[in-house]
Amino acid sequence: MHQTILILGGDERQAHLAALLRGRGLLVLRPALPCEDAVLAETVCRCRGVLLPYPVSRDGVFVSGAPDRAFRLDAVLTALTNGQWVVGGGFSPAQCAALDRAGVRWLDCTHSEMFLSANAALTAQGALRLLLCSTDDDLCAAQYLITGFGRVARAVAKLLCAIGCSVTVAARDPQQRTQAALLGCKAIDVAGLDASAFSVIINTVPHRLFSSDAAQRFRPDARYLELASPPFGTDKNDVACAYLNGAALPGRFTPKAAARAWLPLIDAALNGGEGLSTPPSVTPSPAPFAALGAP
Numbered sequence: 001m002h003q004t005i006l007i008l009g010g011d012e013r014q015a016h017l018a019a020l021l022r023g024r025g026l027l028v029l030r031p032a033l034p035c036e037d038a039v040l041a042e043t044v045c046r047c048r049g050v051l052l053p054y055p056v057s058r059d060g061v062f063v064s065g066a067p068d069r070a071f072r073l074d075a076v077l078t079a080l081t082n083g084q085w086v087v088g089g090g091f092s093p094a095q096c097a098a099l100d101r102a103g104v105r106w107l108d109c110t111h112s113e114m115f116l117s118a119n120a121a122l123t124a125q126g127a128l129r130l131l132l133c134s135t136d137d138d139l140c141a142a143q144y145l146i147t148g149f150g151r152v153a154r155a156v157a158k159l160l161c162a163i164g165c166s167v168t169v170a171a172r173d174p175q176q177r178t179q180a181a182l183l184g185c186k187a188i189d190v191a192g193l194d195a196s197a198f199s200v201i202i203n204t205v206p207h208r209l210f211s212s213d214a215a216q217r218f219r220p221d222a223r224y225l226e227l228a229s230p231p232f233g234t235d236k237n238d239v240a241c242a243y244l245n246g247a248a249l250p251g252r253f254t255p256k257a258a259a260r261a262w263l264p265l266i267d268a269a270l271n272g273g274e275g276l277s278t279p280p281s282v283t284p285s286p287a288p289f290a291a292l293g294a295p
Contacts, residue, residue, distance in 0.1 A: 003027050005266075006044060008071050009063035010053035011248060012255035017051070017262050034070035041079035049269055050076060051262070054089025054109050054119075080104040085269040087262075107265050116151055118261040119250055124155035126249025127225060131200065134223055134244055140164045145198040147190060148205040149176035152227055156202060157185055168198070198222065203233030210234035 004027045007014050018028045029043065044050060056073060058064045063071040077095055080086055082103030089109040091099075099106045109115045131139060144160055146153050149171040160167050161184045169180035170190040177187035195201050195210065196217045203209065206228040215238040218224060222241040226232055227249075236243045250258035 004029060004047045005049050005051060006030075006047040007051045008053075008076065009056075009066040011065050011251035013251045013258040013262070014051070014053065014065070016256050016259035017266075020259060020263065021266065031070075032067060034066075034068050037072055037075040040071055040075050044076055044079035044084075045081065047084070049085040049087065050080065051266065052076070052086065052088030056088040056090050087265050087269050105269065107269055109262070109265055112265060114264060115261055119258070120151035120155040122250035122254045122258055122261070123152050123227065123246075124159050126253040127156050127202065127227060127246055128159050129253050130225060130244050130246060130249070131223070134242060140166075142166075142199040143197065144168065144200045144202065145170060145195055146185075146202045146204065147171075147193070147209055147233060148203070148228075149173070149180050150204060153202075153204040154179070154183070156204070156227070157183055161185065200225065203228050205233055206231065208232070208234060210238075212238040216240045 003025070005021060007018050007028060007030045014030065018030050021028050029047065031043070035043065052063060052073075053065050055064055061072060061074075062069040063073050063076065077086070077099065080099065080102060085105040085107070086099065087107045087109065091106065091108050096106060096108070128139075135142075139160075140163060142165065144165055144167045146157055146167060147170045149157070149169050153169065153171075157167050157169060157180065166186075167184070168186040168188060169177065170188050170193050171177050171180065172190045177189070180187040190205075190209065193209065194217075195214065196219060199219060199221065200223050201218065202225045204227045208231055210233055212235065215224075215234045218239060218241045220241055223244055224234075224239045224241055225244040225246050226236070227246040236245075250261075
């Protein structure tokens with residue numbers, strides 16, 4: 001059990017991560033076929049720790065990214081016992097509490113600023129690649145609208161501004177609008193937003209900002225890039241222009257780098273991970289992971 005890690009679900013990121021961990025002399029199990037709950041539980045019990053994807057589940061039932069809905073998430077988590085660890089992204093408060101009661105050390109990647117920053121940077125690179133492949137014109141000829149100004153939006157805005165694009169950021173928070181302006185963007189309030197004048201709309205807000213009527217008023221020659229999680233910025237069926245699916249961009253375009261972003265978290269788990277279990281309502285300082293190096 002002591003040197004065995006079980007990797008479940010995910011995408012090409014997890015395949016590269018498995019290779020990296022095997023290169024360190026660890027035994028890595030990565031089953032590709034559906035498992036009965038009893039078989040899955042037995043496999044979990046034989047491992048030192050379990051690596052789940054981000055998010056751990058998209059439907060609340062099965063581990064995300066697994067083929068044919070192969071692994072039930074509750075079968076994995078309930079099989080973990082005292083002394084084991086689990087790393088993933090997006091555990092619910094109830095799941096974290098159950099793991100604590102079982103004496104299982106856990107780490108949620110969404111609580112690591114270092115991981116989230118690396119993921120945002122790779123997402124921005126993937127977004128730029130999608131935009132490049134979706135036009136036969138100069139990227140700088142477009143008028144860009146970015147909704148929201150969190151990590152991903154900032155990373156995308158920095159790349160676009162760096163190559164000379166005209167970028168407008170729509171954000172509700174005045175401080176975020178100030179940050180966007182300092183970056184060189186035009187900053188506007190998201191309230192009363194009219195996106196019909198923009199040739200590229202990039203949404204990073206997991207909220208229905210654009211009604212059906214608003215989405216149908218997008219320019220016919222525009223491109224709408226969805227980078228948010230559900231419920232998304234609008235219904236893709238209402239978008240009256242090219243719709244670009246920005247889901248899981250690090251796994252699609254930069255899986256090797258995305259795999260490396262997980263390594264500090266795995267190192268923390270393997271090394272005992274003092275402070276590993278953190279209440280999901282609290283965002284910890286990245287300090288406990290800083291010594292492990294940037295991903």
